[in-house]
Amino acid sequence: MLHEERRHTEQRVGEARRPPAPEWLIERGLDRNNIVALHTGQCWDPGKRTKPVTRTQAIEALRQQVPACTKCRPDTALGIAD
Template structure:
């Protein structure tokens, strides 16, 4: 999960591989990632965690 600059809000979901890890990323379980995407946290358009989690319609 990628946090915003204030470190309190989530700004994007990533798969965790192939993306530039930085200080604003935090680990999430598969269930946490699914919940975040379902609650409108945007999925990264490059690594597509929504596809890997089977959330695409």
């Protein structure tokens, strides 16, 4: 029983220390210079090669013609929908 309590305590501490999910993600292609899409942090389909970015960087990416994810619509969330 002690082992089980310890495991639950460690799990709670780990969850409390986990950094918050990023609000915005940039997805890169195989070539790290190629930006594939911009996603919200809650997107269910961001791909494997993502990097967290700030709101300012996300807006700038859209201004630079980075495609917005068609599933999570970060352009709409940022108020920049066409």
